Amino acid sequence: MGDSTVLGLVGSPNRNGKTNQLVTAALEGAADRGARVELVQMADHVVNACKDCLPSECEKNLKCTYEDASLEYLTQKILTCGALVLGSPVYWSETSGMVKFLMIKMTRIYARTAPLKGVPTLGFAVAGGSGNGLVSGLRPLYHFFQTMQMRAIGPVPSTRFNLNSALQRSRELGAELTGMVGAQQPFAGLEERLAWYDSLPYLDLNRTGERRLLAGIITAELGDNADLEMARGLAKADALLAEGRQIEALAEITRVYETGIKDWGRR
Ligand SMILES: Cc1cc2nc3c(=O)[nH]c(=O)nc-3n(C[C@H](O)[C@H](O)[C@H](O)COP(=O)(O)O)c2cc1C
Structure with a gap:
């Protein structure tokens, strides 16, 4: 069914x-490992909003009930790839609309038959502004992969602050994905699948954890340019969290974040 192309x-x-x-x-990491790669700009194929063809005609027909050439184009690419890399910008702590519309329709049509089961995949959600939503933006992607029974690796929390290290990690994961192509690895059952997704890092962080992650990324990326108070602030926040003093910890994290944003502008 699938060929060996790594589709981005x-x-x-x-x-x-x-x-x-x-x-x-x-895709560069995948190509370095010998994979055939293809990149598609979803902006050229924007899927329409689901119109809810109750009682799920699309699920029976394995096809959207309404004409949607973009969905057909993207679906044909996805259903025949050897591995998938799906990237979205973070828009208000969520995915972009075009990614969301694709996932909504594909889930409706294919979740039950799971034609992508075991296909290796990797998702990106880049928080290119404030950095907020670096984890919550990833969650819908990984939920989609999980529902489609795909074998996801990653994720890499990605912001404008850590873009270079995220790019490096992306190359490594692209290579790793290539090693998984062809050897489809379906899950033995629902429990194994849920446990796999629960074992992936970052996705279960709560709001405080997500904000702490972001403040830590900015501090680390500033390196020698970071205000000494930032590292101290993070340590203090961690100690407060360990004591269950969440509001005070959040205030500390916010101070670190705001100092970091100022220092970032001055670098
Ligand atoms: C509607 C909208 C909402 C956004 N919301 C967020 C956000 O919640 N967090 C963030 O860090 N950046 C946010 N941004 C900034 C984008 O993440 C940023 O521009 C990113 O680089 C877009 O990816 P791109 O460079 O691939 O277009 C938003 C941008 C737009 C247009």
């Missing part, structure tokens, strides 16, 4: 933006 989908209207860089880096 760029789910941003900005063709040369950060999403494109991350997806391209993964």
Whole structure:
């Protein structure tokens, strides 16, 4: 069914933006390992909103009930790939609309028959502004992969602050994905699948954890340019969290974040 191509989908209207860089880096890593790769700009194939063809005609027909050439184009690419890299910008702590519309329709049509079961995949959601939503933006992607019974690796929390290290990690994961192509690894059952997704890092962070992660990334990326108070603030926040003093910890994390944003501008 699937061939060996590693397919990269760029789910941003900005063709040369950060999403494109991350997806391209993964494909470069895959190509270095000998994979055939293909990159598709979703901006050229924007899926329409689901119109809810109750009682799920699409699920029976394995086809959207309404004409949607973009969905057909993307679906044909996805159903025949050997591995998938799906990238989205973070928009208000979520995916972009074009990525969301694709996932909504594909889930409706294919969740039951799971034609992508065991297909290796990797998702990116780049928080290119404030950095907020670096984890919550990833969750819908990984939920989609889980529902489609795909074998996901990663994720890599990606912001404008850690873009270079995220690009490096993306290349490595692209290579790793290539090693998984062809050897489809379906899950033995629902429990194994849920446990696999629960074992992936970052996705279960709560809001405080996500904000702590972001403040830590900015501090680390500033390196020698970081205000000494930032590392101290993070240590203090961790100690407060360990004592269950969440509000005070969050206040500390916010101070670190705000100092970091100022220092980032001054670098
Ligand atoms: C509607 C909208 C909402 C956004 N929301 C967020 C956000 O919640 N967090 C963030 O860090 N950046 C946010 N951004 C900034 C984008 O993540 C940033 O521009 C990113 O680089 C877009 O990816 P691209 O370069 O591939 O287009 C938002 C941008 C837009 C247009």
